[in-house]
Amino acid sequence: MAEEITVASSSAPEAQVQTPERRPPRSGPGGGRESGGGRKYFRRKKVCKFCVEKIEAINYKDVRLLAQFVAESGKIVPRRLTGVCTPHQRRLSSAIKQARNIALLPFAGRAS
Amino acid sequence: MNRTYELMFIVRPDMAEEDQDRLISSLEGAVGSSGGRVTNVEKMGKxxxxxxxxxxxxxxYILLTFEGGGGLVRELERRLRVSEPVIKFLSVRVDEEQKRLDKIKAVKEARRRAGSAASPAEGGTQEPAVTA
Known part of the structure; x- marks a missing residue:
């Protein structure tokens, strides 16, 4: 056992931790230890805007609402970025497509 | 077969007000002649x-809400297609969505009523918790 420690200390002089690959060498701010996934900052859990604010109707005429879920380029922002739940994203995307057809929202961005 | 549709169409920006009214009334006539009913006409402006x-x-933008069958929608779209000042149109069936919304609303209403009926029965425990 003593021999093992000396071997470990020869490779990493200041530490006696047995799992050197676990320690993130670049993690400056605290709280990174328990996540373990190499995540450097705390990410807030995204929630569906429509579930939280109890918005039932997703209508193609409501450009203000739809525009929040359309990127600058005119693309529909994916669920993994906005946190919208699946049923609402489905309604949202169909509403956005209807709005595009009646020229309320762009197909492609302002660049065109 | 009575369904509710929304017909939104865009006319060219230099179209005169009376021409718009004439177009709208001709569409209303088409709806009426095929047994439908116009419930709302909204000029959403430029x-x-x-x-x-x-x-x-x-x-x-002009929005026309009406009740009728699928054949009526086809007729209206045909008219819009041949009328020169109309540059774009979209017809959407809205009754099923409306039914869904009404259902949600009814459920919510019932739940609220049940909650308000239950809270006086429970008495003082519920009331301060809300105010505090």
Whole structure:
């Protein structure tokens, strides 16, 4: 056992931790230890805007609402970025497509 | 077969007010003659288009809500297609969505009523918790 420690200390002089690959060498701010996934900052859990604010109707005429879920380029922002739940994203995307057809929202961005 | 549809169409921005009214009344006549019923006509006014349509960057949006069958929608779309000042149109069936919303609303209403009926029965425990 003593021999093992000396071997470990020869490779990493200041530490006696047995799992050197676990320690993130670049993690400056605290709280990174328990996540373990190499995540450097705390990410807030995204929630569906429509579930939280109890918005039932997703209508193609409501450009203000739809525009929040359309990127600058005119693309529909994916669920993994906005946190919208699946049923609402489905309604949202169909509403956005209807709005595009009646020229309320762009197909492609302002660049065109 | 009575369904509710919304027919939104865009006419060219330089169309005169009376011409719009004439177009709308002709559409209303078409709805009436095939057994439908116009429930609402809304002129949403001039708006900037999101992209250029027939070299126009603006358009006057008009929304027509009516009840009727699918054949009526086909007839109205045909009319819009042949009428020259109309640059774009979209017809959407809304009754199923409306039914869904009404159902949600009814459920919510029932739940609220049940909650308000239950809270006086429970008495003082519920009331301060809400106010505090």
């Amino acid at each position: 708006r900037r288009l999101a992209y250029t349509v027939r070299k126009f960057n603006d358009g006057i």
